Amino acid sequence: MRIVVGMKWVPGTTSVRIDPKTGTLIREGVPSIVNPHDMPAVELSLRLKDKYKGEVIAISMAPPPALKGLEYLIGMGVDRGILVSDRAFAGADTLATSYVIAKTIEKINREIGKVDLVIFGQETIDSSTAHIGAQTASWLNWPYIYYVHDAKFVDSKFVVERVLEDAVEEWEVELPAIIATHMKALKPRPVRLINKIRYKVEKPIMTWTNAELKLDPRCIGLKGSPTIVSKTVNVPEVPRKKIVYTPKSGEDAAKWIIETLMKDDKASKVLMKYLSMEGEAQ
Amino acid sequence: MSSIPTRFDVVVVGAGPAGSAAAYLLAKKGFSVLLVERGKGLGDKNMFGGKVYAQPIREVWPELDKEAPIHRWVTKERISMVDGEKVLTVEYRTEKKVSFVTYLTQLTQWMIKKAEGAGALLASEVTVEEILMRDNRVVGIRSGPDVIEADAVIDAEGVNRLLLERLGLVKKLDPDTVGLGVKEVLKVGEGNIESRFGLDKKEGLAWAIVGDITKGIPGGGFIYTNKDTVSMGLVLHLSKKLLDEGSFEGHVSSLIEGFRLHPYFKPYWKDAIISEYGGHLTITDAIKFAPSRFAYPGLLIAGDAAGLLLSLGYTFRGVDYAVYSGKLAADAVEYARNNGGVNYENLQVYDDYIRKSFMYEEIMRHRGAITLMNSFELMSKYPKLLTKVMEKMFEAEYKHEVIYNSLLQALKEEGISPFNLISQAFMMVKGI
Amino acid sequence: MSQSKGEEKPIKLEDILQSDVWDVDEDPHIIVDSEKCLECPTKPCIYLCPAGCYVKAGDRVIFSYEGCVECGTCRVICPMDAVKWNYPKSGKGILYRFA
Ligand SMILES: Cc1cc2nc3c(=O)[nH]c(=O)nc-3n(C[C@H](O)[C@H](O)[C@H](O)COP(=O)(O)OP(=O)(O)OC[C@H]3O[C@@H](n4cnc5c(N)ncnc54)[C@H](O)[C@@H]3O)c2cc1C
Ligand code: SF4
Ligand code: SF4
Numbered sequence: 001m002r003i004v005v006g007m008k009w010v011p012g013t014t015s016v017r018i019d020p021k022t023g024t025l026i027r028e029g030v031p032s033i034v035n036p037h038d039m040p041a042v043e044l045s046l047r048l049k050d051k052y053k054g055e056v057i058a059i060s061m062a063p064p065p066a067l068k069g070l071e072y073l074i075g076m077g078v079d080r081g082i083l084v085s086d087r088a089f090a091g092a093d094t095l096a097t098s099y100v101i102a103k104t105i106e107k108i109n110r111e112i113g114k115v116d117l118v119i120f121g122q123e124t125i126d127s128s129t130a131h132i133g134a135q136t137a138s139w140l141n142w143p144y145i146y147y148v149h150d151a152k153f154v155d156s157k158f159v160v161e162r163v164l165e166d167a168v169e170e171w172e173v174e175l176p177a178i179i180a181t182h183m184k185a186l187k188p189r190p191v192r193l194i195n196k197i198r199y200k201v202e203k204p205i206m207t208w209t210n211a212e213l214k215l216d217p218r219c220i221g222l223k224g225s226p227t228i229v230s231k232t233v234n235v236p237e238v239p240r241k242k243i244v245y246t247p248k249s250g251e252d253a254a255k256w257i258i259e260t261l262m263k264d265d266k267a268s269k270v271l272m273k274y275l276s277m278e279g280e281a282q
Numbered sequence: 283m284s285s286i287p288t289r290f291d292v293v294v295v296g297a298g299p300a301g302s303a304a305a306y307l308l309a310k311k312g313f314s315v316l317l318v319e320r321g322k323g324l325g326d327k328n329m330f331g332g333k334v335y336a337q338p339i340r341e342v343w344p345e346l347d348k349e350a351p352i353h354r355w356v357t358k359e360r361i362s363m364v365d366g367e368k369v370l371t372v373e374y375r376t377e378k379k380v381s382f383v384t385y386l387t388q389l390t391q392w393m394i395k396k397a398e399g400a401g402a403l404l405a406s407e408v409t410v411e412e413i414l415m416r417d418n419r420v421v422g423i424r425s426g427p428d429v430i431e432a433d434a435v436i437d438a439e440g441v442n443r444l445l446l447e448r449l450g451l452v453k454k455l456d457p458d459t460v461g462l463g464v465k466e467v468l469k470v471g472e473g474n475i476e477s478r479f480g481l482d483k484k485e486g487l488a489w490a491i492v493g494d495i496t497k498g499i500p501g502g503g504f505i506y507t508n509k510d511t512v513s514m515g516l517v518l519h520l521s522k523k524l525l526d527e528g529s530f531e532g533h534v535s536s537l538i539e540g541f542r543l544h545p546y547f548k549p550y551w552k553d554a555i556i557s558e559y560g561g562h563l564t565i566t567d568a569i570k571f572a573p574s575r576f577a578y579p580g581l582l583i584a585g586d587a588a589g590l591l592l593s594l595g596y597t598f599r600g601v602d603y604a605v606y607s608g609k610l611a612a613d614a615v616e617y618a619r620n621n622g623g624v625n626y627e628n629l630q631v632y633d634d635y636i637r638k639s640f641m642y643e644e645i646m647r648h649r650g651a652i653t654l655m656n657s658f659e660l661m662s663k664y665p666k667l668l669t670k671v672m673e674k675m676f677e678a679e680y681k682h683e684v685i686y687n688s689l690l691q692a693l694k695e696e697g698i699s700p701f702n703l704i705s706q707a708f709m710m711v712k713g714i
Numbered sequence: 715m716s717q718s719k720g721e722e723k724p725i726k727l728e729d730i731l732q733s734d735v736w737d738v739d740e741d742p743h744i745i746v747d748s749e750k751c752l753e754c755p756t757k758p759c760i761y762l763c764p765a766g767c768y769v770k771a772g773d774r775v776i777f778s779y780e781g782c783v784e785c786g787t788c789r790v791i792c793p794m795d796a797v798k799w800n801y802p803k804s805g806k807g808i809l810y811r812f813a
Binding site: 320321322323325326327328329330385386387406407408409441442444455456457460462464465466467508511513518520525526528530532533534535536539540542543555556557558559560561562563 | 722723724725727730731733734737755756757758760761762763764765766783784785786787789790791793799800801802803804805806807808809810811812813
């Protein structure tokens with residue numbers, strides 16, 4: 001099967017700090033990484049390839065530095081990467097981004113071969129919209145299932161498992177389809193030396209600009225993006241207490257937690273409120 | 283998958299200064315070279331103090347001065363003796379471009395790009411797990427399930443030599459031979475660097491600190507001025523004695539914070555925020571640390587892994603030694619090729635190259651340096667004498683005069699009799 | 715985030731470490747046999763690990779690998795041979811930028 005997996009090259013948000021003097025973000029020296037949510041998606045695509053053969057193509061709509069991320073995925077075992085990169089795509093919101101991605105998938109379908117499955121991560125650490133999978137599916141009119149943690153063929157039918165809070169659902173899906181893995185679905189495999197050598201020797205990377213994709217300028221980039229950011233708020237970090245308690249038993253642990261929370265003014269209020277709400281509901 | 287090479291002429295493990303220099307020269311000489319580095323971005327695992335001696339590196343890259351990410355050329359050398367709040371500082375000024383300050387992350391990145399540009403194949407984000415031995419000969423490396431074979435492997439893995447230990451070529455790291463370096467990079471601002479340290483644009487300062495700044499643990503402190511930041515930190519010798527006594531006065535971070543807040547030093551970084559904090563081991567006893575041989579069948583050891591570091595208390599020469607040993611390793615491989623093949627008999631010349639190099643000679647000559655350094659306060663009585671000695675200590679492209687010799691020489695030049703100096707020193711020590 | 719502004723007080727290690735960047739590996743690269751720590755007379759790792767990865771909790775020592783700066787000190791100083799030490803895989807771990 002031919003699987004396309006999406007990758008976003010994001011700033012490592014845990015390393016973005018705030019200048020105590022100016023209150024602005026310190027961007028200098030913040031390295032970018034592969035969006036961690038995409039890792040289980042890549043892992044699932046590679047597991048499917050291990051099982052059913054075929055190829056995995058990673059795509060990323062991003063400026064050229066994202067090549068580093070595609071290199072990482074190829075290091076894991078992805079067959080090739082397509083960087084979709086053009087100034088005209090800059091400033092895109094999720095709508096314009098998903099449009100470009102959908103058109104990229106169509107182009108792969110036409111020119112490289114039939115795409116059976118597209119896998120995205122659930123969301124990104126730098127915006128957390130979780131839009132891309134659903135929007136791309138809408139553009140393509142393909143089925144979409146999210147929170148997936150496994151997928152397989154059962155009697156030539158494609159079955160995906162998705163995890164909800166209290167249940168695991170199995171869905172039979174008609175291919176081609178789009179799925180999004182949930183954050184902790186699968187542990188990604190490490191980068192392999194042989195794959196990195198292959199990356200350097202074969203350079204299995206293509207760059208597609210809008211000259212190749214030929215998309216209407218009104219539908220892409222800033223112009224194709226109706227989203228407006230009206231306001232941003234700085235939420236200060238809550239200082240942690242960092243208490244370590246070694247419980248004797250599970251019961252002891254629960255008791256200790258309740259006791260400790262009740263000793264705290266704020267925590268006890270929240271706790272009491274919640275407990276009284278529970279009482280009302282009954 | 284058949285087109286993917288699994289055999290190279292040379293595999294270099296570790297893209298630090300040593301590995302990058304070896305890979306660069308070998309690729310330039312036409313060998314197929316695989317350079318394997320565990321880091322993600324280039325240079326992001328490399329951490330050091332801050333001052334690099336240029337001349338040995340120019341032998342590999344004559345374009346160094348023009349192209350490398352040099353923050354500032356060192357024009358001021360300072361040494362301070364700290365005793366509580368009392369500080370004695372000596373400063374020496376020079377115009378010569380002998381050493382420069384930079385971030386090792388940036389310098390290494392530059393070197394790796396040079397190696398790649400020359401045709402070495404860089405595989406980053408890959409940790410080598412094993413150097414492979416067959417019939418008493420190193421034949422390649424392994425990472426995960428992947429094996430790559432080579433005529434020669436150059437081990438440039440740095441001070442923390444997991445691979446050589448696993449091979450059984452060196453013993454587990456002995457605390458008596460290494461020290462822990464901790465460092466803070468403080469964002470001071472470009473203009474502030476110049477005004478506070480009394481420097482011109484492009485001019486830099488290297489500052490060594492000895493005394494109780496390490497709270498009784500043998501070692502010392504350092505300060506280097508980068509473009510708009512200051513690198514400052516401590517090196518603490520990890521002796522068995524220290525570990526046995528276990529008498530720590532607090533966490534190491536409290537030592538470096540004590541240094542940062544020392545009343546004499548803190549005005550230099552007033553209002554600065556911490557840009558980075560790091561820790562790394564460094565060699566404190568190069569002779570004990572060195573492997574018994576530098577060349578083994580199929581294997582050459584370069585840089586820190588080979589114990590090639592000169593630590594004089596006031597100066598570290600690790601980066602230039604690493605680069606230079608990388609060059610010697612490349613020379614040895616080339617010699618072997620031109621003399622019948624890259625086999626052990628021919629590669630053994632590397633051992634000779636190292637032992638005859640200025641680096642090895644220097645390390646042997648300066649065995650007792652640190653002890654002598656500790657008594658240098660007696661020299662403060664003779665500022666003129668001291669500048670002479672300093673000149674001999676710092677203005678060296680390759681060879682540093684042994685302090686004792688520079689002292690004697692300077693004494694002679696200044697017409698002071700050693701007897702006089704000793705009696706003066708004695709009086710001083712009694713007076714403290 | 716509490717960051718230094720040349721304040722007079724020493725900055726706490728956990729705040730100093732805010733200045734660093736990691737790409738944390740899924741698996742720990744260092745594994746500590748905490749049973750051995752119970753018997754360890756001097757527990758030097760508590761003082762000498764520059765990243766404060768070893769924390770004393772009663773007579774136990776709790777180790778967490780996430781903030782490790784990969785210096786190798788704990789490997790060298792542990793008198794009980796309790797530290798199984800490796801480098802992280804796939805380029806993970808500390809990412810120095812100004813070192
Ligand atoms: C606190 C401190 C201050 C210092 N100050 C100075 C100074 O001011 N001036 C100076 O000249 N020197 C200084 N040094 C010494 C200097 O940093 C070293 O001598 C120099 O970096 C050695 O270079 P190298 O290439 O041998 O090793 P390293 O720079 O350590 O490089 C080794 C490389 O190998 C990689 N590696 C290791 N194992 C593997 C593996 N298994 N697989 C793949 N990759 C691997 C590492 O990621 C690393 O990139 C200082 C050192 C310290 C700790
Ligand atoms: S030094 Fe070793 S045995 Fe002792 S507490 Fe630390 S990790 Fe445990
Ligand atoms: S390697 Fe260094 S930073 Fe990491 S846990 Fe050990 S002592 Fe701490």
